[in-house]
Amino acid sequence: QSALTQPASVSGSPGQSITISCTGTSSDVGGYNYVSWYQQHPGKAPKVMIYDVSNRPSGVSNRFSGSKSGNTASLTISGLQAEDEAEYYCSSYRSGSTWVFGGGTKVTVL
């Protein structure tokens, strides 16, 4: 079971927009609309930022948005802020009653 593919790191200046990609296959990302994104600060439990490809849980800033095209999902953070510096993981349901995470992307605010 291979993980979804994410870039190891992405950086941006305050106020800029950044996009993190998450590439899978037709058996996971491309086959289901159950892609979600998680933010994890050091020493803390992950927090869901986007679910079902593009939906935001209540309380999550509208600066976070998600989308999907084919086998690749994306998370965009607009108006980048210092508090957005964290590790981000994508996840997807995968055929065979399993789930899979991406390897994680370190977001740095310059």
Add this chain to the structure above:
Amino acid sequence: EVELVESGGGLVQPGRSLRLSCAASGFTFDDYAMHWVRQAPGKGLEWVSGISWSSATIGYADSVKGRFTISRDNAKNSLYLQMNSLRVEDTALYYCVKASGSYGSGSFRTWGQGTMVTVYS
């Protein structure tokens, strides 16, 4: 308020067993699928196992299949993970996670604080 409290982690030698427990409160436990997700020190998240509300659907990562068993007791609002034949590579922080709904949909909505399992030789 939704709360998930894991317990049962510890130090163990390779080949031995541990049983993790997760006590859930603040929601109707048998309305939701539940999962275990682990994170090795300094590494990323890895889904370990999941179970539907009725226990009818269960899934395992290839890395633990045949060694770990997930179960739940809806009457006790509890989730379990029986871990046998432990390996050094099973060393990780194990999170109990509440799904957003049924097993094959949604997201990992609420996370516990985790219980640490260390397998040392």
